[in-house]
Amino acid sequence: MIEYIKKRKLFVMLIVFLFVLAPLSLIQKAETDKVAVVTAIGLDLQEENILLSANIVVPNSGASGGGGTDGTVKTVCVLGEDVSTAFTNLSILIGKMPGLAHCDAVVLNKELFKDNVTKYLDFFVRTNNLTSNANIIVADKEARSVLETSAEQKGVRAVSLSKILLVNNEYTLGEEANIDTFYEKYFTKPSASILPVLNEGDSKVAEAQTTGGDTEQNSGNNQQSGSNNQQSSGGQSTSSIGGSGGGKEQSASGRAEKIIKNNGQGVVVKNGQIKAVLDTNQMYDFNLINPNTRKGHIRVSGVTGEGFSDATLLFEIFDKRNKNTGMFLGDVPVFNFGLDLIVKLEEVVMDNISIDNMTVVKDYVVGNIRAELERQLSRQISVVVELAKDTNTDFLGVYNYFYKFYNKSWKKFLSGLDNPDDYLKHIVFTCDFDIEGKI
Amino acid sequence: MVRKINDFQCALLLCVATIGLNFLVFPALFAKYAYSDIYISVAIGLVIDFVLCSIVLRVMKNNPNVTFFQFVSRAMGKVVAVVLTMFMCIHLFIKGVLVVKEIHNYFNETLFNDIQWIIYVIPLLVFVGFIVLKNFRAYGRAMQFFVWLIVVAMVVSVVIPATQADFTNLLPLLENGSLGIWKGVFFCSFTFGDYLVLLTLMGRVEFRENSISKISKWLIITDVLIVGFCVVFSAIFGDTGLNHSLALSEVLLYTSINTLTGSINWINILFWLVILFLQVGLFFLSSAKLMREALNIKSKVVVMAIVVGLLLLTVSLLYLNLIRAINIVISLPFIITDLSIQLLLLVVYIWSSIKTGKSRKMSLVSVFNRSIVKYQLTGITGVTADQKYTSVKAGER
Numbered sequence: 001m002i003e004y005i006k007k008r009k010l011f012v013m014l015i016v017f018l019f020v021l022a023p024l025s026l027i028q029k030a031e032t033d034k035v036a037v038v039t040a041i042g043l044d045l046q047e048e049n050i051l052l053s054a055n056i057v058v059p060n061s062g063a064s065g066g067g068g069t070d071g072t073v074k075t076v077c078v079l080g081e082d083v084s085t086a087f088t089n090l091s092i093l094i095g096k097m098p099g100l101a102h103c104d105a106v107v108l109n110k111e112l113f114k115d116n117v118t119k120y121l122d123f124f125v126r127t128n129n130l131t132s133n134a135n136i137i138v139a140d141k142e143a144r145s146v147l148e149t150s151a152e153q154k155g156v157r158a159v160s161l162s163k164i165l166l167v168n169n170e171y172t173l174g175e176e177a178n179i180d181t182f183y184e185k186y187f188t189k190p191s192a193s194i195l196p197v198l199n200e201g202d203s204k205v206a207e208a209q210t211t212g213g214d215t216e217q218n219s220g221n222n223q224q225s226g227s228n229n230q231q232s233s234g235g236q237s238t239s240s241i242g243g244s245g246g247g248k249e250q251s252a253s254g255r256a257e258k259i260i261k262n263n264g265q266g267v268v269v270k271n272g273q274i275k276a277v278l279d280t281n282q283m284y285d286f287n288l289i290n291p292n293t294r295k296g297h298i299r300v301s302g303v304t305g306e307g308f309s310d311a312t313l314l315f316e317i318f319d320k321r322n323k324n325t326g327m328f329l330g331d332v333p334v335f336n337f338g339l340d341l342i343v344k345l346e347e348v349v350m351d352n353i354s355i356d357n358m359t360v361v362k363d364y365v366v367g368n369i370r371a372e373l374e375r376q377l378s379r380q381i382s383v384v385v386e387l388a389k390d391t392n393t394d395f396l397g398v399y400n401y402f403y404k405f406y407n408k409s410w411k412k413f414l415s416g417l418d419n420p421d422d423y424l425k426h427i428v429f430t431c432d433f434d435i436e437g438k439i
Numbered sequence: 440m441v442r443k444i445n446d447f448q449c450a451l452l453l454c455v456a457t458i459g460l461n462f463l464v465f466p467a468l469f470a471k472y473a474y475s476d477i478y479i480s481v482a483i484g485l486v487i488d489f490v491l492c493s494i495v496l497r498v499m500k501n502n503p504n505v506t507f508f509q510f511v512s513r514a515m516g517k518v519v520a521v522v523l524t525m526f527m528c529i530h531l532f533i534k535g536v537l538v539v540k541e542i543h544n545y546f547n548e549t550l551f552n553d554i555q556w557i558i559y560v561i562p563l564l565v566f567v568g569f570i571v572l573k574n575f576r577a578y579g580r581a582m583q584f585f586v587w588l589i590v591v592a593m594v595v596s597v598v599i600p601a602t603q604a605d606f607t608n609l610l611p612l613l614e615n616g617s618l619g620i621w622k623g624v625f626f627c628s629f630t631f632g633d634y635l636v637l638l639t640l641m642g643r644v645e646f647r648e649n650s651i652s653k654i655s656k657w658l659i660i661t662d663v664l665i666v667g668f669c670v671v672f673s674a675i676f677g678d679t680g681l682n683h684s685l686a687l688s689e690v691l692l693y694t695s696i697n698t699l700t701g702s703i704n705w706i707n708i709l710f711w712l713v714i715l716f717l718q719v720g721l722f723f724l725s726s727a728k729l730m731r732e733a734l735n736i737k738s739k740v741v742v743m744a745i746v747v748g749l750l751l752l753t754v755s756l757l758y759l760n761l762i763r764a765i766n767i768v769i770s771l772p773f774i775i776t777d778l779s780i781q782l783l784l785l786v787v788y789i790w791s792s793i794k795t796g797k798s799r800k801m802s803l804v805s806v807f808n809r810s811i812v813k814y815q816l817t818g819i820t821g822v823t824a825d826q827k828y829t830s831v832k833a834g835e836r
Contacts, residue, residue: 017565407610
């Protein structure tokens with residue numbers, strides 16, 4: 001027997017392990033019995049307390065209705081004195097520990113930015129529960145209603161809040177606004193960042209009916225990108241547990257449904273407080289100088305030439321390279337926005353369009369594209385720069401640039417100012433363009 | 440007759456020991472002192488280590504059949520040899536404990552909310568006990584099996600996050616002066632000192648002509664990858680690096696590629712768990728071999744029982760307290776003691792080598808000239824001279 005064991009040590013060890021560990025695992029509870037899968041978190045302020053909303057996946061055992069489902073998503077709301085207490089109350093309410101490993105979005109009410117939003121984000125930085133890098137989203141109104149609408153409109157397989165923002169990441173922000181990048185910018189001297197805004201609103205296509213487990217998300221007023229709007233069959237969430245009622249207004253009479261609205265807006269945050277709200281146009285202006293984006297659109301209005309008048313030209317940015325650089329001319333810092341663009345004429349809007357003036361416009365664009373675009377681009381960039389100066393928020397990356405590449409000169413410059421925080425007003429901004437066109 | 444490992448296996452063992460804690464908790468610790476210049480601190484430490492490894496390799500090659508204990512015993516006496524060997528034993532044991540604590544911490548705090556710690560600690564202890572009974576040759580062969588897995592994991596850990604890193608975060612260079620860099624090297628010196636593993640392998644490596652260059656090349660590649668990882672870590676996290684204690688996992692999480700594919704992070708973590716287990720095995724195997732030699736314990740089972748018992752005791756005392764373990768190894772008294780003894784060890788080693796070298800040269804010259812030799816050739820080098828040289832006994836004229 002001993003000889004047998006000596007010759008087959010590994011095999012014997014394996015058998016011993018199986019006999020020791022297998023019973024241990026049999027008596028353990030399933031993870032889904034102990035942990036609730038949270039896919040999104042929302043924070044609002046309610047009087048002195050924090051209203052925590054959580055989208056929780058409720059697994060289904062079987063498919064019902066078209067397509068089959070993996071589960072439904074329900075929104076649960078609890079109050080707490082702080083975020084940590086709210087999570088404790090949540091676990092008590094649902095009888096499980098909230099698992100944040102699949103949480104990809106933290107939606108924040110604008111009210112939280114009145115003092116300093118990091119007071120409420122601190123929990124998410126310290127907890128080991130949140131292993132993914134969740135996106136930070138600002139709710140135009142209530143975070144709870146955004147979560148409820150999101151839960152109603154998706155099943156487990158459908159697009160998540162963070163994926164709705166993929167277009168923002170490509171076209172405007174150029175990077176994910178997640179907890180890590182927020183804090184990375186927060187701890188720099190300018191402490192400025194831009195966060196995306198989502199809202200919920202009514203869909204105007206009232207005929208959209210939901211049947212069984214399917215949801216149709218229409219694109220009436222929705223400005224989301226088409227590819228992000230695709231929904232596979234998803235479960236329908238019903239009423240939320242322990243919280244406010246859901247926002248879904250589906251009925252046989254075809255009243256409008258609630259949908260998530262992404263208007264491409266953003267908020268400028270400095271030191272954890274909102275300094276300005278950027279509308280869609282301003283976000284597109286910001287896109288031009290954002291080195292992380294490659295695409296975009298440029299609109300030039302009021303173009304008049306021989307044979308046509310008051311035309312609006314829309315250009316698609318085929319490729320964009322930013323060469324934002326700075327230097328010191330004497331003691332004066334100069335920051336230059338350099339843009340290399342390849343643009344393509346996408347659309348011409350004018351009255352009385354004919355085959356003749358279409359050709360005329362084309363010839364005009366070929367000959368004058370540079371001048372028109374440069375004027376337009378300069379106007380757009382100056383809007384963004386003025387906004388940064390007015391709000392004294394350096395989301396342009398000026399401080400970081402000079403600090404990294406001209407450290408001594410920059411420190412000397414700041415020490416020479418009456419108010420070192422007011423440096424933007426003393427910087428000279430320039431821009432130069434290199435534009436190629438494709439007609 | 441000691442079963443020897445070849446130079447490639449030696450290189451692998453050295454590289455695995457070098458990786459050690461450099462991808463886990465220590466990047467964040469370096470950042471505490473050096474901020475975004477951690478890669479400079481790490482590079483300095485690795486260069487020092489490389490120089491010491493090169494010296495040790497040369498001495499090892501010149502004395503291929505003696506272990507460190509025998510080597511120092513002959514030159515400086517048994518007491519010195521026992522003290523230094525036990526120091527190495529304890530040093531490597533503590534390193535192994537830190538790696539075990541990292542695994543323990545990772546399973547308990549990051550991966551699972553509620554897990555019985557014996558579920559993974561018991562297999563770990565059994566693994567350690569099993570490895571301690573083996574020899575370096577078996578371990579080296581196992582390492583050869585995993586080598587390409589390790590290389591892929593290291594390259595992926597550096598290359599993929601590098602695509603998302605903002606390297607301007609490394610600027611300005613030496614923003615806080617050079618003091619932080621040297622403080623990082625000093626206070627995090629425990630992550631270095633991998634030449635001690637080489638000393639453990641002394642007398643157990645089959646050297647060929649190009650062995651030293653082969654081992655050095657592998658070591659350089661490993662060092663470059665470690666420094667590359669630290670560069671990427673700094674580029675991604677900048678000054679906030681000290682908040683990211685599990686560097687490897689967090690660096691991979693940061694990249695959006697993982698968000699899109701969903702699986703690279705987990706594959707890499709799996710590879711790294713394999714590497715961690717291999718490191719645990721290496722450190723405790725080395726520690727056990729040194730203990731056995733120093734304390735002259737004949738039975739492998741007794742050594743195994745001691746090592747496993749001590750490990751269980753240490754892990755239990757430091758239950759869920761990785762921070763306490765880290766604070767011990769970066770405390771001033773510990774560092775001063777550790778560095779002082781390492782310095783003493785090196786001095787003794789080099790002195791022993793010089794002493795041995797002089798006596799060997801004299802004996803070879805004497806053999807060629809057929810004159811008196813002071814030491815028996817077989818005593819020091821283990822090489823019998825009966826076939827090549829005329830054997831001359833000590834004191835015979």
